[in-house]
Amino acid sequence: MNGRVDRLRERLEEPLLVSDAANVFYLSGLESSNAALLVEPERVRLFTDFRYAEGARSIEGVEFVEAKRDLYQTLSELLDGTIGFEATSLTFERHARLHAGGLDLVPRYGRVEELRAVKDEDELDSIRRAAAIATIAFERFADKGDIVGHTERELAWRFEQFLHEANADGVSFPAHVASGPNAAKPHSNPGERRVEKGETVIVDAGCVVDGYCSDCTRTFSTGPLPDELQRAYDVCLDAQLVGLTAVKPGASGPGVDSAARDRIEAAGFGEAFGHGLGHGVGLLVHEDPRLAQESRSTLEVGNVVTVEPGIYLSGLGGIRIEDLVVVTDDGAEVLTSYPKDLRTLD
Amino acid sequence: MNGRVDRLRERLEEPLLVSDAANVFYLSGLESSNAALLVEPERVRLFTDFRYAEGARSIEGVEFVEAKRDLYQTLSELLDGTIGFEATSLTFERHARLHAGGLDLVPRYGRVEELRAVKDEDELDSIRRAAAIATIAFERFADKGDIVGHTERELAWRFEQFLHEANADGVSFPAHVASGPNAAKPHSNPGERRVEKGETVIVDAGCVVDGYCSDCTRTFSTGPLPDELQRAYDVCLDAQLVGLTAVKPGASGPGVDSAARDRIEAAGFGEAFGHGLGHGVGLLVHEDPRLAQESRSTLEVGNVVTVEPGIYLSGLGGIRIEDLVVVTDDGAEVLTSYPKDLRTLD
Numbered sequence: 157m158n159g160r161v162d163r164l165r166e167r168l169e170e171p172l173l174v175s176d177a178a179n180v181f182y183l184s185g186l187e188s189s190n191a192a193l194l195v196e197p198e199r200v201r202l203f204t205d206f207r208y209a210e211g212a213r214s215i216e217g218v219e220f221v222e223a224k225r226d227l228y229q230t231l232s233e234l235l236d237g238t239i240g241f242e243a244t245s246l247t248f249e250r251h252a253r254l255h256a257g258g259l260d261l262v263p264r265y266g267r268v269e270e271l272r273a274v275k276d277e278d279e280l281d282s283i284r285r286a287a288a289i290a291t292i293a294f295e296r297f298a299d300k301g302d303i304v305g306h307t308e309r310e311l312a313w314r315f316e317q318f319l320h321e322a323n324a325d326g327v328s329f330p331a332h333v334a335s336g337p338n339a340a341k342p343h344s345n346p347g348e349r350r351v352e353k354g355e356t357v358i359v360d361a362g363c364v365v366d367g368y369c370s371d372c373t374r375t376f377s378t379g380p381l382p383d384e385l386q387r388a389y390d391v392c393l394d395a396q397l398v399g400l401t402a403v404k405p406g407a408s409g410p411g412v413d414s415a416a417r418d419r420i421e422a423a424g425f426g427e428a429f430g431h432g433l434g435h436g437v438g439l440l441v442h443e444d445p446r447l448a449q450e451s452r453s454t455l456e457v458g459n460v461v462t463v464e465p466g467i468y469l470s471g472l473g474g475i476r477i478e479d480l481v482v483v484t485d486d487g488a489e490v491l492t493s494y495p496k497d498l499r500t501l502d
Numbered sequence: 503m504n505g506r507v508d509r510l511r512e513r514l515e516e517p518l519l520v521s522d523a524a525n526v527f528y529l530s531g532l533e534s535s536n537a538a539l540l541v542e543p544e545r546v547r548l549f550t551d552f553r554y555a556e557g558a559r560s561i562e563g564v565e566f567v568e569a570k571r572d573l574y575q576t577l578s579e580l581l582d583g584t585i586g587f588e589a590t591s592l593t594f595e596r597h598a599r600l601h602a603g604g605l606d607l608v609p610r611y612g613r614v615e616e617l618r619a620v621k622d623e624d625e626l627d628s629i630r631r632a633a634a635i636a637t638i639a640f641e642r643f644a645d646k647g648d649i650v651g652h653t654e655r656e657l658a659w660r661f662e663q664f665l666h667e668a669n670a671d672g673v674s675f676p677a678h679v680a681s682g683p684n685a686a687k688p689h690s691n692p693g694e695r696r697v698e699k700g701e702t703v704i705v706d707a708g709c710v711v712d713g714y715c716s717d718c719t720r721t722f723s724t725g726p727l728p729d730e731l732q733r734a735y736d737v738c739l740d741a742q743l744v745g746l747t748a749v750k751p752g753a754s755g756p757g758v759d760s761a762a763r764d765r766i767e768a769a770g771f772g773e774a775f776g777h778g779l780g781h782g783v784g785l786l787v788h789e790d791p792r793l794a795q796e797s798r799s800t801l802e803v804g805n806v807v808t809v810e811p812g813i814y815l816s817g818l819g820g821i822r823i824e825d826l827v828v829v830t831d832d833g834a835e836v837l838t839s840y841p842k843d844l845r846t847l848d
Contacts, residue, residue: 187691206776207688210816225778226796243595248587248609251594263594313666320659326676342553345533430552432571450572470556 158183158217160271161200167267170238171196173231173254176245178439179268181367186212190227193218194235203230232257240264266444273436273444274458279368280482283437283460286324286370287480287491289363293318294374294494297359301501304353304378308333308346315361324363328371328441331361339375339474342431342466353502354379356389356473362441362480369441371462372492373478377500385475388425388467389498392475395419396496399433399447399463403481403488409451416465417449425467434462437480459483460491504529504563506617510541513613516584517542519577519600522591524785525614527713530561536573539564540581549576578603586610612790619782619790620804625714626828629783629806632670632716633826633837635709639664640720640840643705647847650699650724654679654692661707670709674717674787677707685721685820688777688812699848700725702735702819708787708826715787717808718838719824723846731821734771734813735844738821741765742842745779745793745809749827749834755797762811763795771813780808783826805829806837 174193191204202218212220223230243263296318312331333346336355362371399416413433420429432448445453464478481488520539537550549569558566569576589609642664658677679692682701708717745762759779766775778794791799810824827834
């Protein structure tokens with residue numbers, strides 16, 4: 157079939173039932189909400205329902221099996237023996253049904269995700285293009301200015317339009333725009349609040365090209381900031397730059413996180429940076445490896461990760477600065493090149 | 503707290519750990535990719551991480567517990583005794599971790615989903631508005647015309663812009679536009695194919711208002727169709743109208759499906775209609791109840807479902823006609839009012 161399946165086979169102790177949608181896409185190219193692959197030493201079967209049959213039938217190197225809409229009914233009828241399954245995505249109920257069907261099930265963890273974490277040249281090309289589009293959108297957003305008085309929701313849509321006009325296939329997630337006190341909530345949705353003068357506006361967005369995501373955040377100001385917030389920006393940017401220099405092959409997820417976190421803690425903002433420094437990006441906008449204290453990842457050449465420290469000051473505002481980078485032999489190649497000095501829009 | 507939690511409590515034999523994101527939102531109003539609720543007789547605890555803390559803290563009637571980013575680590579440390587869990591969404595791995603933490607776990611099925619299937623007036627109001635916006639977007643799409651020579655991808659984006667301009671909060675899924683032979687694939691993604699004359703173009707789209715989705719499909723022609731395809735349209739529309747009349751309180755999912763399916767089978771297109779007739783719509787664009795042969799649903803007043811027969815003729819083209827309806831005392835109230843006679847755009 158293809159090199160990805162061959163590499164997966166080398167890691168398997170028994171046939172693996174691949175049920176996670178991104179993993180199925182990675183191995184077969186089929187995009188479906190209702191599909192599974194059984195990867196065995198000599199064959200690969202692709203199970204999906206009528207809706208995806210035309211697409212599935214045309215995939216080379218896999219045997220297409222038309223399943224019922226109730227995919228797990230078909231799987232429990234057709235499969236037997238000992239098979240591995242993806243323990244972090246298969247639900248309890250589906251596991252129970254396969255078990256009741258007589259299968260001997262072995263939980264396996266991250267077998268396909270580990271492959272996905274190391275991108276090949278084609279994947280990097282798609283991610284580079286997705287990141288370049290994000291950069292263009294930030295340029296157009298800043299060039300246009302005119303954000304004071306507009307709602308977060310209007311600005312989020314404006315940003316998505318710029319992504320589309322720059323030829324994105326779609327967005328990797330709905331664009332986030334958070335202003336003023338809302339910027340102190342790392343994951344608030346853009347709402348009806350109108351941007352005011354003298355505050356920060358966080359814009360976090362990305363797009364999809366050929367199935368692959370980009371992810372980038374910049375924080376703008378709308379005029380002179382309160383001293384505390386200006387200082388937070390400077391500390392956050394310093395931490396982001398330090399984080400970037402810590403990205404290299406062999407670096408640990410906690411190690412890279414600490415490099416940036418130490419700077420923020422030393423400046424007295426440790427409590428205000430409650431999330432991890434970054435995450436892998438690929439077919440999903442959040443995947444392995446993780447840059448965080450609880451991460452067990454070690455970086456490898458070909459990983460694609462975000463580096464995104466944030467400082468969130470309740471009631472006052474927030475800052476987040478995020479780049480998308482590829483791990484190279486020498487360190488990190490930054491894919492999101494929009495400038496990071498504090499820009500004022502009005 | 504609120505009536506939804508009270509109604510849920512009446513259905514519980516033991517405390518329930520609500521982990522499905524849509525269910526957490528339904529009960530608490532918190533939108534988070536990393537949250538869980540423990541609903542007990544006298545209290546409700548909401549567990550989520552730092553990123554959602556500001557939002558979680560402001561929710562009345564729940565006790566907010568700040569969890570680690572690794573939510574299930576926190577849950578396995580803090581919870582004990584016998585609790586129910588959502589067997590169709592909790593993964594094998596999370597179940598195993600809670601079990602290893604000493605919890606006595608009882609699989610429960612659809613407890614919150616059953617409540618969600620029956621919409622209250624506020625929910626219906628949001629869905630009505632989302633459906634009205636979809637109707638406006640179809641009107642604008644048809645009024646503009648000018649689709650021949652444009653790619654599916656361009657047209658999908660055009661449609662999404664119309665949704666946005668009509669005040670959608672977002673899309674309920676990326677708009678589907680499938681033309682010519684691509685329309686024979688029920689779930690193909692809009693691509694670079696340019697619409698040609700004399701074929702069908704399926705447009706399937708919906709939007710979100712206050713968290714609630716709409717979903718509507720129309721099939722356009724781009725000039726005189728091959729006889730087989732024209733006949734398929736007529737049969738599909740007839741089946742859709744018959745399906746609508748079958749929607750009423752007490753009707754079964756398989757019964758409504760059969761009403762429409764029988765017409766398509768009688769016309770000789772049975773093999774070409776491989777999916778179910780419809781599905782519930784609410785916070786998710788696919789939820790209970792289901793209108794399909796394998797469904798165990800019985801319709802109730804307040805259900806919101808799609809009625810969407812399709813006929814897919816490999817190599818030739820496809821038809822799908824979909825309305826969103828509310829089940830009322832008398833039958834079905836159609837929310838998507840864009841006309842269904844075959845319209846020609848060029």
